[in-house]
Amino acid sequence: MDLITIAGLILVVLLVLLGSGVWIAVGLLACGWVGMQFTNAPSSGYVLATTIWGNSASWTLAALPLFIWMGEILFRTRLSEEMFRGLAPWLNWLPGRLIHVNVLACGIFGSVSGSSAATCATVAKIALPELKKRGYDEMVSLGSLAGAGTLGILIPPSIMMVIYAVAADVSIIQVFLAGFIPGAIVMGLYSGYIAVWALLNPGKMPPREPAMPFREKLRESAHLIPCMLLILLVFATLVAGWATATECAAWGVMGSLAIAAWSRSLTWQSFWASVMGATRVTCMIMMILAGASFMSTAMAYTGIPNALASWVDSFHLSPFVLIMALMVMYVLLGTALDGISMIVLTTAVVLPMVSAAGFDLVWFGIFLVLVVEMAEVSPPVGFNLFVLQTMSGKDSLTVARAALPFFFLLVAAVVIITVFPATVTWLPRLVFPS
Template identity: 50%
Template sequence: MDILTLSIILVIVLFGLLLSGLWVGFSLMAVALVAMELTRPGLAGAVFATKVWGSLNIWDLTALPMFIWMGEILFRSRLSSDLFRGLAPFTRRLPGGLLHANILGCALFAAVSGSSAATTATVGRMSLPELKARGYDPQLAIGTLAGAGTFGFLIPPSIILIVYGAATEQSIARLFLAGVLPGLMLAALFAGYVMIWALMNRDRMPAPAPAPSWAERWDAIRALGPTVALIVAVIGSIYAGLASPTEAAVIGVVGALLISGLSGGLDMASAKDSITGAAITTCMIAFILAGASFLTVAMGYTSIPRQLAAWIGDQGYSQFALLAALLVFFIVLGFFLDGISIVVLTTSVILPMVMAAGIDPIWFGVFLVLVVEMSQITPPVGFNLFVLQSITGRGIFQIARMALPFFLILVLATAILSIFPEIALWLPNTMLNR
């Protein structure tokens, strides 16, 4: 069977299974099984057993369930509501007012949860009713939340950066450091857009709020204190070289439990729910990783990745042309797959040609996460859109239209990162090469 025919068959099988509603992990396993039977019949069982075990028996992945659990604890505790209350006095006098609390709240919560969906749900449940009551434009309020909710993928401790690091055998500590400045840049771009929109649409903004008193500011600082302390404990321990990402994840869970327990925001029922939620999410990711690992080996037997890489190499693309082609490729995949599936499904094929083009794999991890963030706000499989649909009751495509400006800002951010790669590489090169 020629390569083109085999590729068409595998693509049809993959999207047929996904459209049927079969879980992504099992769909990847089924495609791998078809590929193995068409190219190396009889080997599928042994390869499946070996690769599934090997894909999950990775020390770096032990950080994954702990960071997920930390996010689940914060999601169910009073700490998340204190976050919005603490940011409000410092943002309401800016052009755009409390809309900036959406952006900053997502950035801060992303730094202690690592999950895009958890960030969107937590901040959205706090901020959207408050913004609606104060007369803010609902389209921009929902759009800022959809866009800023994607920070959970980029700002460390990012679950998807852990997955990328495990799949590509890259340093997770370096990836975490590489995500800091691009995350801050993206937050600044979002805030800049909100300011410009507010200045150009003064008639659609509520009346300016009075300046906060010093008592309000002090209360806000006290409300933000636990969240900032947890961020410093988790991220600071990694950057200072005091803890590995796995050890920092344990610090985060212990800190979240202590803070939630002392504040009275976590009861026994919520604690059990947090463990259940973390277990469900971890198992989902584990199935995807196992299926993608099996598919990676199966694709190696088909020689499709090798021939695809050779074909792209023969085109003589420059680095920028290659990145532009990959940008379009990942955006299209984002219409049909979630972010983690995109990363684990494509890295084995894409990374060799990326490295052959002289592109740093740490930098490419940040680039990939930025592009994957776009998949969170593109229908029909954008997870952030599903979360906001459940919160607002609006349609998926209606929310996607509200998020469109922030999708375009994400495209702009990838362009800036491509032109100035040191935005991602300066921090890990400075702090870890000393």
């Protein structure tokens, strides 16, 4: 049987399984098993066992459950409320005023969460009622939260970055560092859009709130100190080389427990809930990684990835055209798959093409995260849209329409990092000169 027929059969099996509601991890394992039947490799069971063990028994992956647990602990504290109180007094002078809190709060919480859905839900829980009570336009409030919530996977530490670094066999620390400047660019694009919208629609803005004395502003901002110290602790030890990514994640857990205790949110119930939440998410991710690693190995045995890379290479696409084609492909995949599945399912096929085109793999990791962010705000499976639909009580079409401008801002961010790749690679190369 030729490779095209084998690839088509595997794709049909995958689509049927995913469409029937089978777990993604099980679907990937089944597709890998089907692929192995058309090779001369050792027994499928032997390859399954060695592949899953080899890809799971990784010290690098130990950072994953720790970063997830850190986010789960902070999710159950009063961090979002304290961030709103600490940021709001300083933003009255900006066009758009308190709507900018959504962007800044998501940026701060994203840097200690690592999860898009957790960031969106945590900030929305306090920001949506506050903005509605003060008379801000609901569509812009929803859209800014949908877009800014994606910062949870772009601003390090990010679960998605850890998974990509493991899949692509690149340095986690370098991928983390590469995310800072693009994260700042995305936040700047969001805030710029909000400011322009506010200037064009002054009638939709509530009256300006009374000015607050400088000392009172400082008192309110004191609530941000524990969170900022935690961020500095994690990244100072990481960049200075005092600890590995896994050790930094452990420090992050200790710091988040300290913040929860300091804010008097640490109870036995909240502690146990954070442990169970982190366990569920970690098990889900590890199952998907196991299924994807087996499928990737099976695909390697069949020779499909190399054949596909050669086929694409035969078109002699320019690097920019290739990147734009990949962006469209990932956005389409995002309508049916979550971000983690997109990364682990495609890296074996896509990375050889990207490397052959001359792109830096650390740069491509940030590109991939940005495109996954687009998927987070794209119907029908955008996780952030689901979160905001639940939090606001609005229908999915309304939330998707509110998020549309921020989707196009993410497209602009991809264009910026593609035209100016140094925005991604400068900081990692500065810290780790080759």
